[in-house]
Amino acid sequence: MKILLDEGKHGVVQGEQLLDGLNTGMARPSRRDFLGNYCEEAIVDCVTRMSRREWLTEVAAVGTAAALKSSGAVRAQAPAGARRLDLHHHFGSPRWIKRVLEVKRQGWQQFQTYTPANAIAAMDAAGVSTAFVSCTEPGVWFGDDFAKERQEAISLARDMNEYGARMMADYKGRFGLFAVLPLPDIDASLREIEYAFDTLEADGVGLLTSYGTVWLGDPTLRPVFEELNRRNAVVYSHPTDATCCHALLPNTSPGTVEWQTDTARAIFGVINDSGGTTSEATRYPNIRFVWSHAGGTLIGLMNRFVGSANLAPEALARTPAPDSRLHHLRRFYYDTAQSTNPLQLGALKGLVGVGQIVFGADYPYSTIVNHVEGLQTVGFSAEELRGIDRENALKILPRYR
Numbered sequence: 440m441k442i443l444l445d446e447g448k449h450g451v452v453q454g455e456q457l458l459d460g461l462n463t464g465m466a467r468p469s470r471r472d473f474l475g476n477y478c479e480e481a482i483v484d485c486v487t488r489m490s491r492r493e494w495l496t497e498v499a500a501v502g503t504a505a506a507l508k509s510s511g512a513v514r515a516q517a518p519a520g521a522r523r524l525d526l527h528h529h530f531g532s533p534r535w536i537k538r539v540l541e542v543k544r545q546g547w548q549q550f551q552t553y554t555p556a557n558a559i560a561a562m563d564a565a566g567v568s569t570a571f572v573s574c575t576e577p578g579v580w581f582g583d584d585f586a587k588e589r590q591e592a593i594s595l596a597r598d599m600n601e602y603g604a605r606m607m608a609d610y611k612g613r614f615g616l617f618a619v620l621p622l623p624d625i626d627a628s629l630r631e632i633e634y635a636f637d638t639l640e641a642d643g644v645g646l647l648t649s650y651g652t653v654w655l656g657d658p659t660l661r662p663v664f665e666e667l668n669r670r671n672a673v674v675y676s677h678p679t680d681a682t683c684c685h686a687l688l689p690n691t692s693p694g695t696v697e698w699q700t701d702t703a704r705a706i707f708g709v710i711n712d713s714g715g716t717t718s719e720a721t722r723y724p725n726i727r728f729v730w731s732h733a734g735g736t737l738i739g740l741m742n743r744f745v746g747s748a749n750l751a752p753e754a755l756a757r758t759p760a761p762d763s764r765l766h767h768l769r770r771f772y773y774d775t776a777q778s779t780n781p782l783q784l785g786a787l788k789g790l791v792g793v794g795q796i797v798f799g800a801d802y803p804y805s806t807i808v809n810h811v812e813g814l815q816t817v818g819f820s821a822e823e824l825r826g827i828d829r830e831n832a833l834k835i836l837p838r839y840r
């Protein structure tokens with residue numbers, strides 16, 4: 440079976456390859472093999488020679504910040520000249536990866552060989568100084584009935600976030616963390632926000648565009664968004680295929696249509712002020728939203744979202760009305776993952792301005808280098824590229840300046 444190289448290209452051909460992989464009885468690594476492979480490079484259980492239990496005991500004794508500092512030396516300086524900040528970069532704790540390999544939803548293959556050290560090598564090859572790690576879809580629960588997985592999801596979110604914090608500590612300056620939340624459980628998510636920001640010093644949260652039958656922007660999520668707004672949080676979002684839409688088209692991976700569409704659906708959920716209602720984006724002005732994949736199908740829907748009158752050249756040259764849909768679209772950020780072509784990024788630049796575009800490469804579903812090369816084809820000036828590579832992200836992540 441050919442390894443899938445690109446999360447966003449699980450089209451017909453790759454979809455078949457994916458099925459090949461599922462049907463050919465490709466050997467699934469045993470837990471022992473898995474941990475054995477992982478231990479060649481893994482930082483948590485091997486390099487530091489400290490088990491998670493030992494580490495948590497140390498956390499209890501001396502506090503997380505001290506435990507993090509003591510858990511490992513600086514192990515990977517960024518190469519000279521590395522300056523890119525990668526806001527779309529996935530990671531997995533050993534426990535999460537084990538679940539992913541068992542469940543085998545889209546894109547599981549890439550995590551068979553995942554280690555933080557491999558991620559560092561890919562970052563070094565592409566001039567990335569810091570990657571902000573996030574959990575890819577389907578997040579921390581894997582079926583369509585959250586109630587069945589609630590406790591496991593809460594526990595797995597904590598495991599992922601602590602693992603991400605350990606990566607930040609052991610590769611100082613090389614990783615940031617967009618913490619995963621066990622949504623749609625509101626109370627557990629509020630507890631995880633507090634722990635992630637106050638104890639683990641996360642850089643933001645990484646949300647999915649939807650959870651079961653609830654999309655971002657749904658009023659049931661307000662307690663979480665109110666807290667994120669209070670904290671002026673960076674809210675990075677990543678698409679998934681919702682319960683309704685795993686396989687609407689035959690022989691088609693949800694990565695082909697659904698993920699991009701779910702992104703645009705979530706964006707509209709957040710800016711929706713239909714009937715004179717107050718949009719969630721207006722309710723929560725302090726949240727710095729970052730959308731994946733250049734906003735997904737946002738570009739194809741912009742006429743519907745803001746109306747043609749707002750897209751005329753003279754209208755686009757004006758400052759949008761306060762709290763209008765276009766106002767919010769122009770304060771959001773969008774990453775470049777799976778979108779480094781002149782058509783998408785050229786149109787996105789016209790809609791929101793190049794200052795809202797941030798570098799993201801979807802590791803380990805891509806090599807990162809291919810995104811650096813792809814950006815060269817778009818027609819951006821050197822100054823615009825500097826902004827996309829680093830400066831634009833620093834506006835919302837200033838501690839990496």
Ligand SMILES: [Zn+2]
Pocket residue numbers: 446527529575677776801
């Ligand atoms: Zn991704």
